[in-house]
Amino acid sequence: MDGAKLKTESLSMAYSANAPYALKDISVDVAENSVMAFIGPSGCGKSTFLRCLNRMNDFVGGVRVEGRVLLDGSDIYAPEVDVTALRRKVGMVFQRPNPFPFSIRENVAYGQKLLGERNKSRLDEIVESSLSSAGLWEEVRDRLNEPAVSLSGGQQQRLCIARAIAVSPEVLLMDEPTSALDPLATARIEELVRELKKDYTVAIVTHNMQQAARISDATAFFLMGELVEAGPTTGIFTTPSDPRTEDYITGRFG
Amino acid sequence: MPKSAYGKMAASGARWSEKAPRGIVTAAALSGIWLMGFIILFLIKEGMPILSEVSILDIASGNRWYPVSSPPRYGMLPLFAGSCAVTLLSCVIAIPFGTAVALFISDVCPERAREFCKVSLEILGFLPSVVLGFLGMVVLAPWMQAKFELLSGLNMLNASFLLGVMILPTIATLSEDSLRAVSQSLRDASYALGATRFETMFKVVLPCASRGIVSAAILGMMRSVGETMVVLMASGGAALIPRFITDPVRPLTSTIAAEMGETPVGSPHYHALFFMGCLLMLFTCLLNMLVMKIESARRAK
Numbered sequence: 001m002d003g004a005k006l007k008t009e010s011l012s013m014a015y016s017a018n019a020p021y022a023l024k025d026i027s028v029d030v031a032e033n034s035v036m037a038f039i040g041p042s043g044c045g046k047s048t049f050l051r052c053l054n055r056m057n058d059f060v061g062g063v064r065v066e067g068r069v070l071l072d073g074s075d076i077y078a079p080e081v082d083v084t085a086l087r088r089k090v091g092m093v094f095q096r097p098n099p100f101p102f103s104i105r106e107n108v109a110y111g112q113k114l115l116g117e118r119n120k121s122r123l124d125e126i127v128e129s130s131l132s133s134a135g136l137w138e139e140v141r142d143r144l145n146e147p148a149v150s151l152s153g154g155q156q157q158r159l160c161i162a163r164a165i166a167v168s169p170e171v172l173l174m175d176e177p178t179s180a181l182d183p184l185a186t187a188r189i190e191e192l193v194r195e196l197k198k199d200y201t202v203a204i205v206t207h208n209m210q211q212a213a214r215i216s217d218a219t220a221f222f223l224m225g226e227l228v229e230a231g232p233t234t235g236i237f238t239t240p241s242d243p244r245t246e247d248y249i250t251g252r253f254g
Numbered sequence: 255m256p257k258s259a260y261g262k263m264a265a266s267g268a269r270w271s272e273k274a275p276r277g278i279v280t281a282a283a284l285s286g287i288w289l290m291g292f293i294i295l296f297l298i299k300e301g302m303p304i305l306s307e308v309s310i311l312d313i314a315s316g317n318r319w320y321p322v323s324s325p326p327r328y329g330m331l332p333l334f335a336g337s338c339a340v341t342l343l344s345c346v347i348a349i350p351f352g353t354a355v356a357l358f359i360s361d362v363c364p365e366r367a368r369e370f371c372k373v374s375l376e377i378l379g380f381l382p383s384v385v386l387g388f389l390g391m392v393v394l395a396p397w398m399q400a401k402f403e404l405l406s407g408l409n410m411l412n413a414s415f416l417l418g419v420m421i422l423p424t425i426a427t428l429s430e431d432s433l434r435a436v437s438q439s440l441r442d443a444s445y446a447l448g449a450t451r452f453e454t455m456f457k458v459v460l461p462c463a464s465r466g467i468v469s470a471a472i473l474g475m476m477r478s479v480g481e482t483m484v485v486l487m488a489s490g491g492a493a494l495i496p497r498f499i500t501d502p503v504r505p506l507t508s509t510i511a512a513e514m515g516e517t518p519v520g521s522p523h524y525h526a527l528f529f530m531g532c533l534l535m536l537f538t539c540l541l542n543m544l545v546m547k548i549e550s551a552r553r554a555k
């Protein structure tokens with residue numbers, strides 16, 4: 001696939017020197033300004049894979065990563081890479097909404113403040129534009145100083161998206177962002193994800209296949225740490241080439 | 255109506271073996287509360303008569319504590335100032351240090367070293383205060399005296415340092431608990447936004463645990479206010495308002511401990527000492543209420 005924003009080449013990963021591989025020889029491309037969904041039964045390594053893409057696994061002592069992860073063609077595991085800069089480029093939204101117990105404004109401004117932005121009006125602009133992109137501005141514009149934990153679960157998750165957007169990432173990683181939300185809040189996030197791909201490249205993990213079908217351009221199916229198949233979403237869901245994919249999407253296991 | 259009928263039935267139907275434990279626990283709790291009330295009443299009863307000898311104003315503003323001169327003077331200001339000064343200085347030493355130790359254990363040191371650090375802290379907490387006081391007298395005092403060319407190494411700084419060491423485990427252990435209670439998911443959120451380890455520690459973990467750290471600090475302070483042996487041994491014992499941290503002081507606790515044995519029961523001096531006990535109790539009660547308030551606000555969040 002041409003124009004791959006993010007690409008893995010034979011990526012293998014184990015959580016410690018003598019642990020079995022949690023990921024085995026994964027090669028996928030995520031095209032720029034597209035949504036790619038990662039599906040598979042739980043424990044198959046979807047989160048592990050996603051966390052390799054912004055090097056969040058670095059915190060686990062003793063991980064082994066083999067193969068390459070290329071962002072715009074350059075390896076993010078190269079020794080000269082500044083991991084904090086990488087994580088700003090590759091933002092992440094987690095499974096459970098995890099706003100800081102600060103005000104709504106402070107949550108969104110956090111990343112910019114780390115970057116040294118002190119100018120109040122500049123910060124206000126960024127807070128507004130990020131919240132707007134996350135579809136939350138209208139709901140919270142009058143209560144920016146209220147604690148973020150006073151928001152509903154769905155709003156908190158959109159706040160987390162706004163917080164990630166505020167440092168102008170290029171890629172957004174989302175790890176089952178709707179699994180803790182009700183159907184209405186889920187629909188809101190799904191709509192948002194479709195909006196976001198205009199400006200960002202999105203990699204989203206989900207174990208909800210309808211969700212993958214609704215929002216993604218491409219889909220990758222994982223099983224026990226291996227990539228079974230990846231390709232355009234319509235193809236995966238209508239004419240899967242691997243029988244295991246077919247079994248999974250028709251609900252025969254998982 | 256059906257509810258009360260059921261209650262009656264249950265009460266008459268309950269066997270002795272079921273009621274007994276409840277009764278014993280209730281009796282124990284009640285006697286504990288009763289004992290508490292009795293102690294407080296006793297303190298007040300023995301402390302208040304001093305107010306018929308001297309006015310509260312003289313006690314509060316009097317600069318001279320000469321309880322056995324004639325006429326006696328019962329000015330408690332220097333003693334009160336001594337208690338406050340020693341306590342505050344010990345907190346100034348122990349709070350930053352204790353918080354730093356807590357942060358180190360919760361967020362910096364490798365998993366394997368964590369238990370070792372916690373056990374070391376506990377051992378420090380087990381040190382009897384008389385041992386600390388002894389170290390202050392025979393090690394710290396001569397060293398300070400020589401190093402800073404002081405008249406005496408038994409002074410406020412010495413006592414505060416020892417108190418700081420004494421309350422450090424309390425502050426560090428309790429702070430560490432609240433730092434560890436900060437969810438890993440918040441740390442992850444911070445890292446994912448490009449924060450370094452230190453930025454995450456100081457901008458997320460520490461603020462999120464701030465209430466717990468404040469109450470840990472106040473609990474440490476409470477121990478420091480009430481501690482007697484260390485200050486008795488190391489503070490120098492001069493009833494003067496300290497002007498400098500190397501001045502000797504005579505806090506309330508060590509005054510009570512030093513003088514109670516030598517004063518006739520029922521004398522004004524005796525009542526004055528009990529009055530100090532009341533003051534100390536009031537002070538620790540206030541600190542305790544503050545902690546409870548912080549804790550309940552924390553739970554409400």
Ligand SMILES: Nc1ncnc2c1ncn2[C@@H]1O[C@H](COP(=O)(O)OP(=O)(O)O)[C@@H](O)[C@H]1O
Nearest residue numbers: 015022040041042043044045046047048049060
């Ligand atoms: N921090 C970790 N340390 C060791 N093993 C882990 C860790 N996180 C996940 N694993 C293991 O890696 C495998 C894949 O887990 P995960 O990526 O969370 O799966 P998924 O997100 O698809 O449910 C599982 O077998 C899990 O036990």
Ligand SMILES: [Mg+2]
Nearest residue numbers: 046047048175
């Ligand atoms: Mg997962």
